[in-house]
Structure formats: C-alpha cells, structure tokens
Amino acid sequence: MNTTTGASPEDLRNRLVDDILRADVAGLRDTSVETAMRAVPRHAFLPDVPLEEAYANKSVTIKENPDEDALPLSCASQPDVVHFMLVQLAVRKGDNVFEIGAGTGYNAALLKHLTGTSGQVITCDIDPDVTAYARRMLDANGCGDVRVVTRDGALCAPEFGLYDRMIATVGMWDLPGAWWGQLAVGGRLVVPLRWRGLSRAVAFRREKDRMRSDSVKMCGFLPVIGQDGERNDYIDDNRLVRLYWDEDQSIAPERLRNALTQPKSIVWTDATVGPAESFDGVWLRLSATERATCRITAKPAAVEAGLHHPASPALSPALVEGDSIAYLTLERTAEDTGAEPRFRLGAVGYGPAGADLAERICAQIRSWSPDRTAEPVVTAYPADTPDSDLAEGAVINRPSVRLVIAY
Known part of the structure; x- marks a missing residue:
C-alpha cells in the first residue's frame, strides 16, 4: 500500500507535472495532456510503491526478468516521456485509440481521459500477467470501459475498427504490416523506433502510401518481444x-x-x-x-x-x-x-x-x-515499395517497412 509522511498524492502529482513542464525536455506542450496528468492518479496504478517514488520522474519496474542479466519484462514509463509522447499523439475527443504495451494501465487511463466518453481505448500486451495487472488497476480506478487484450501487438486488434491514433510503449525495430491496415489515413502513430543503435519516439502522420514524421524525440524503452533484428x-x-x-x-x-x-x-x-x-x-x-x-x-x-x-x-x-x-x-x-x-x-x-x-x-x-535542434524527417513505406517511390535520404530496410532518414 502507498504510504507517505509528507505531501498529499494530489500535491505530489501537481508538483511532478510542474517539474515536467518546467524542464520541458522535448519542447512539446498540450494543455489537455497536462490536465490528464494532473487528474489521473499514477500512484493508484502502483499500489505497492511508496508515494514519493510513484511521483518521482523515473520509470518503475512492475515485472522483473528471471534472467538477472536481462532487462525487466514490464515497466511504468518515466512520466516526462509519457507526457511528451501523448503530446506527440495529439488525441482528440472521440478518437479510437490502440496502445501496444499495457504496462500498469496508467497510460491507457490517460488516453481514456483524453478521448472522453465518446472515444474508445484498447490496450494490449503479449504477457498475460501484465494484462491481468492492467485490467485490475483500470477496473479499480474507474476505467472499466478501457478494453484490455492479451496478444502480440504486431497483430493489432482489427475487431475494434479502424484507429485514429496508435501508440507503442515498447521499443519497436520494425513497423508491423498489420498496423498499416489498421491506422486510418490522416491518423497518427507514435512509436519508440530503434535504428542504428539509437531509440527515438517518432510521431508519424499516416498518408495514403506512407507515414511521415513531424516529431522525433529522444527516449528509451524496453524492446518489444519477438523483433530480433x-x-x-x-x-x-x-x-x-x-x-x-x-x-x-x-x-x-x-x-x-x-x-x-x-x-x-x-x-x-x-x-x-x-x-x-x-x-x-x-x-x-x-x-x-x-x-x-x-x-x-x-x-x-x-x-x-x-x-x-x-x-x-x-x-x-x-x-x-x-x-x-x-x-x-x-x-x-x-x-x-x-x-x-x-x-x-x-x-x-x-x-x-x-x-x-x-x-x-x-x-x-x-x-x-x-x-543543434534540427530533427530528421523519418518516412516509412511498406516493404514492397520500389526505390523509385522513396523520398531522398538514407534507406534502412526492415521486414515490414522501408525507412528513409533525411535532413
């Protein structure tokens, strides 16, 4: 159970958000995201963590890896990264949102706050222990209408319709083919994308035959299970x-x-x-x-x-x-x-x-x-796109996608 001898959860939460806005690590802001983070109690999704730790700007491991030399199997992401990735996603009221990586359920609760009662949030994870935890936390915190599914996020969830927004909270080395058919044209995808040894939160806008970034920010996430390139x-x-x-x-x-x-x-x-x-x-x-x-x-x-x-x-x-x-x-x-x-x-x-x-x-x-603040444009194309249809830049081929990195 959360315990503290200091400030109230509300004070700690507001102090955390104030600190995130003051540091402004990614240079991105959205008042709706700020409001959501002030409203949704992170500590309630981390009931076994002390209050001060729940409202510290750091990630929290929720499932350790039995291999002592390996990374944890699931974490609650660092709050400032949660903040700027949600700003990148630009969720609107009524949006249909799909999340890959259920974690504690906290991010899904934030997404539900952003979509409102007219929107829909589906979160998934390949690990049944993680989805069971997320389901319990969401139910306990008034988010019973968030759907939690246990499956490989690469498969998406087509039974819940076309998505306006998709977000991954695990590091992706490839962009699965199923995502192309499930993200609406004009929709947005935010993904911690890994290439050439680095990891960046890339915000893509879905166009007819490609996805083109408008924001690339530094981040670090546990790699998704199953992509071993x-x-x-x-x-x-x-x-x-x-x-x-x-x-x-x-x-x-x-x-x-x-x-x-x-x-x-x-x-x-x-x-x-x-x-x-x-x-x-x-x-x-x-x-x-x-x-x-x-x-x-x-x-x-x-x-x-x-x-x-x-x-x-x-x-x-x-x-x-x-x-x-x-x-x-x-x-x-x-x-x-x-x-x-x-x-x-x-x-x-x-x-x-x-x-x-x-x-x-x-x-x-x-x-x-x-x-020094210039960002590259990352353009993603389906894997079968011919060279003649690619933008100018460095081409990186993956099983499901061709990436072009350019300034």
Missing part, C-alpha cells in the same frame, strides 16, 4: 567494449579485436557543449548519412583505465567498416577558473581506416553544430 557483441578480449548494430549491416566484431589494440587517431572539431547540453543530434545526422553507424558502450573499467572514452560511455554513436572503427568522444576545454566547463567534440579512430572514419564523424558534428 538487432545484434550486439563485445569487440575486446576483456569484454569491456560492446557494439550494437542492425542485421542489415555487415559488421563482424571479431575483425575489430586487433584494431582496439593499435594506436588511435584523434580528430577534434571547434564545436563545444556545456554539461547539460545535448549532442544527440550528431547521432541522428550520422544515421541519415552513414550506413556504418552503430552504437558503442564502454564499461567503467575501460574509461577509468583510460583505454576508451566514448562521449557517453553508456551509449554513443560509432562508425564501423571492416577492421576499423571510430566513435564520438569529448574532452574538457581549457578555461578560466570558476567558469562553466565546456567540452569540445571529436572522434577517436582505430584500425587502417580509423582516421577516415573519425573525420567522417567530425564532418557530421560540424553539420550539426550551427542548428
């Missing part, structure tokens, strides 16, 4: 450095083991960032220009030993070609004592083509720097 492996003998890439990329980790032991090439740019400034757009630009783009992670031991220092050790962009690799890095600039620290961006390369790969990363840093 992502690959990962260590590239050093000490298992400190790991790569993540897509199955359509010809990356062979074993070819890189010798490269990491060779002298490195470092290329710097004049672009700098402060401690709280994002350089996320560099990765997005790389994914729109370089087929070799992937993700690198370095464990603390590699960083502390001075062996490898990606700009963000937990997830940074890299380029890999054959037996060569380069990754984004940064270093603190010289400055007067007391000034806010600045960090210049550059790239580190290893292997025969390491210097060239590092320079190619720096070229995208230089392209990003003058307009």
Whole structure:
C-alpha cells in the first residue's frame, strides 16, 4: 500500500507535472495532456510503491526478468516521456485509440481521459500477467470501459475498427504490416523506433502510401518481444567494449579485436557543449548519412583505465567498416577558473581506416553544430515499395517497412 509522511498524492502529482513542464525536455506542450496528468492518479496504478517514488520522474519496474542479466519484462514509463509522447499523439475527443504495451494501465487511463466518453481505448500486451495487472488497476480506478487484450501487438486488434491514433510503449525495430491496415489515413502513430543503435519516439502522420514524421524525440524503452533484428557483441578480449548494430549491416566484431589494440587517431572539431547540453543530434545526422553507424558502450573499467572514452560511455554513436572503427568522444576545454566547463567534440579512430572514419564523424558534428535542434524527417513505406517511390535520404530496410532518414 502507498504510504507517505509528507505531501498529499494530489500535491505530489501537481508538483511532478510542474517539474515536467518546467524542464520541458522535448519542447512539446498540450494543455489537455497536462490536465490528464494532473487528474489521473499514477500512484493508484502502483499500489505497492511508496508515494514519493510513484511521483518521482523515473520509470518503475512492475515485472522483473528471471534472467538477472536481462532487462525487466514490464515497466511504468518515466512520466516526462509519457507526457511528451501523448503530446506527440495529439488525441482528440472521440478518437479510437490502440496502445501496444499495457504496462500498469496508467497510460491507457490517460488516453481514456483524453478521448472522453465518446472515444474508445484498447490496450494490449503479449504477457498475460501484465494484462491481468492492467485490467485490475483500470477496473479499480474507474476505467472499466478501457478494453484490455492479451496478444502480440504486431497483430493489432482489427475487431475494434479502424484507429485514429496508435501508440507503442515498447521499443519497436520494425513497423508491423498489420498496423498499416489498421491506422486510418490522416491518423497518427507514435512509436519508440530503434535504428542504428539509437531509440527515438517518432510521431508519424499516416498518408495514403506512407507515414511521415513531424516529431522525433529522444527516449528509451524496453524492446518489444519477438523483433530480433538487432545484434550486439563485445569487440575486446576483456569484454569491456560492446557494439550494437542492425542485421542489415555487415559488421563482424571479431575483425575489430586487433584494431582496439593499435594506436588511435584523434580528430577534434571547434564545436563545444556545456554539461547539460545535448549532442544527440550528431547521432541522428550520422544515421541519415552513414550506413556504418552503430552504437558503442564502454564499461567503467575501460574509461577509468583510460583505454576508451566514448562521449557517453553508456551509449554513443560509432562508425564501423571492416577492421576499423571510430566513435564520438569529448574532452574538457581549457578555461578560466570558476567558469562553466565546456567540452569540445571529436572522434577517436582505430584500425587502417580509423582516421577516415573519425573525420567522417567530425564532418557530421560540424553539420550539426550551427542548428543543434534540427530533427530528421523519418518516412516509412511498406516493404514492397520500389526505390523509385522513396523520398531522398538514407534507406534502412526492415521486414515490414522501408525507412528513409533525411535532413
């Protein structure tokens, strides 16, 4: 049972929403979403979590994975991400909404608040334990009219009609073919889409023969079960450095083991960032220009030993070609004592083509720097769309969709 010795649930909820609006992490707002988040009690969907934790701006695990090295099986999403994805979705009164990933039922309750009594919300999950939990929480909180179904979200739910809005709260590597037939032309799809090692909440508008984004925001979600097109492996003998890439990329980790032991090439740019400034757009630009783009992670031991220092050790962009690799890095600039620290961006390369790969990363840093908030346009086409019908940009092929990433 929720317990607290401090403020009331209403005060904590309003404080959380105030904090989300003040931080404005995605630069998106909608008063109807704000009203819904002030009205729907998140703590009531997390009855075993202390009140302060229920109203902290963080995700909450509701079903652990029995594999201790694996991610949890289900989570309540971080509230600021819930907020901006609902703004991206732009739900209207009376809409028919389909949600993939039932979670606690909280997001479905927010969706029902947004659709009103004239709308319909269907939420689904492949895990019967998750849907049973969501059903109990929704019933206990006056949302008995939200439909909860247990099935693979890739199959959608055609028995409930054509959808005006669809939203996934799990990371998707592909856009299933069934979704194309179930989302109305003019409708909106918001999905945490994964490509080239990154994950972004992409808001698509459904057109006749394609879906075209109008918003791309940074996010992180548990990957959906059943889409296994992502690959990962260590590239050093000490298992400190790991790569993540897509199955359509010809990356062979074993070819890189010798490269990491060779002298490195470092290329710097004049672009700098402060401690709280994002350089996320560099990765997005790389994914729109370089087929070799992937993700690198370095464990603390590699960083502390001075062996490898990606700009963000937990997830940074890299380029890999054959037996060569380069990754984004940064270093603190010289400055007067007391000034806010600045960090210049550059790239580190290893292997025969390491210097060239590092320079190619720096070229995208230089392209990003003058307009750091620019977002790519992500256009999705059915998998059988011929090349001649695709927009200009980097093409990424998936089993059910062809993605084009362009600036």
